[in-house]
Amino acid sequence: MTHSEDTICALATAPGGALGIVRVSGPRAVGNVAPLFHARSGRPLDTTEPGRATFGEIRGDDGTLIDEVVVTLYRAPHSYTGEDSVEISCHGSTYILQTVLRLLTAHGCRLARPGEYTERAFLNGKMDLSQAEAVADLIAARNAATHRMAINQMRGGYSSELRQLRERLLHLTSLLELELDFSDHEDLEFADRSELQYLADEIDAKIARLTASFRLGNALKRGIPVSIVGQTNAGKSTLLNALLDEERAIVSSVSGTTRDAIEATKTLGGVTFRFIDTAGIRHTSDEVESIGIRLAFQKTEQADIVLWLIDASQATAQYDSLSPRLLPLCRDKQLLVLLNKADTLDAPALSAALGAVNARLARDGAHARDVLPLSAKTHTGIDALEAALTRCVNLDTLRHDEPVIANERHYEALSAALGAIRRVSRGLHGRLPADLLSEDLRECIHHLSEIVGEIHSDAILENIFKHFCIGK
Ligand SMILES: Nc1nc2c(ncn2[C@@H]2O[C@H](COP(=O)(O)OP(=O)(O)OP(=O)(O)O)[C@@H](O)[C@H]2O)c(=O)[nH]1
Ligand SMILES: [Mg+2]
Secondary structure: OOOOOOOEEEEOOOOOOOEEEEEEEOOOHHHHHOOOEEEOOOOOHHHOOOOOEEEEEEEOOOOOEEEEEEEEEEOOOOOOOOOOEEEEEEEOOHHHHHHHHHHHHHOOOEEOOOOHHHHHHHHOOOOOHHHHHHHHHHHHOOOHHHHHHHHHHHOOOOHHHHHHHHHHHHHHHHHHHHHHHOOOOOOOOOOOHHHHHHHHHHHHHHHHHHHHOHHHHHHHHHOEEEEEEEEOOOOHHHHHHHHHOOOOOOOOOOOOOOOOOEEEEEEEOOEEEEEEEOOOEOOOOOHHHHHHHHHHHHHHHHOOEEEEEEEHHHHHHHHHHHHHHHHHHHOOOEEEEEEEOHHHOOHHHHHHHHHHHHHHHHHOOOOOOEEEEOEOOOOEOHHHHHHHHHHHOOOHHHHOOOOOOOOHHHHHHHHHHHHHHHHHHHHHHOOOOHHHHHHHHHHHHHHHHHHHOOOOOHHHHHHHHOOOOOOO
């Protein structure tokens, strides 16, 4: 059964291409296109075979030839939306496409809202809500990692697993609630408590793994934040420019050149990194520079990866002056220590500097993933740094099809479900009565349902689909 009375139309492709595809969907899709389309074979549109391309012409009401096109017809429920649909491939002229849309609206179609095709697919049961959201992510994917996450999710990802757990939980909860109807028989237990505990543990483990993956998923989606910190003149801005291969930040021999935080993204090995060049750290009476330095520490606190840049010719002095403040910030982050300006040192001096920094890190109990020599100016060591950066991101979870959460709405629902299932566990241990257990069980079920969209409000749907493009 389809939910919608309206038949909608929209341009499904971006303007400027060689072809433009107009999509029509709804109960009168075929009927509304039929008067405009004249198949070369002379065959009426409603008798053409679904899924087969048919060549023909689009003509205006006065018979004017608008374009030669290829039309493909889909019959409910075997279409993207689950409704009757027609796709018209035209030449990519804005005039042609606008004319076709105008003819369609004159013949009973309405222009689609953003995401309306996917919303209909969801409402007609072609996909669950999390899969519909993955469609938007897929279109927005800019690198291999986000593409992988979106594809996994669109194919069912974790939602099918969550749906199964939810079904089992629902079954046990119903049994538990049956007990409430027989409350005069105190010993009566329909719902096996150890089975319930077993399921609660299973759900807990599953959701905890998913919520833990959000940090990675979210970082992959927005770009993994990498802060570049160090003393003034260490070469931070030179490094940013070298990584980006463009003159993004001002470089000069004047201390305190960078005052604001400068962000730029770059994709390495299928992962997008968000590099943040910051103001060099030093004592200063300059008000603006002080604000920049505070911001540098703040950005470092928020980063997943920290590139600590040290001028190799002053390695120990720079290490000692910044380590007390910087190392505590890096405790739960990936730290790469870079000895820059390696070109100014001979080999023995450079290895002495590396040795001294390594010894100090060990003394301070600090864990750096790598300590690398570098010359940001001559680009020596940039390849090794890029390789080290990609090693910092554990993509194995993605490669092994282990689901990764990148969607904030899912993360929030999962966190709430996790809280509820943990209260259930505690309640079982404390032998709480069925009515109290059932409250938390219902809450857990509610939040699991939110993810797949079994429970949704118009506000939730509107919020999700407004971020889609028109025609999807
Ligand atoms: N020889 C040599 N000079 C470098 C290297 N990297 C940077 N420099 C020079 O060091 C000076 C400072 O470079 P910046 O990139 O502006 O340093 P910064 O750390 O961003 O400095 P602030 O923004 O003031 O904190 C410039 O004169 C650069 O040309 C390097 O690898 N080798
Ligand atoms: Mg700078």
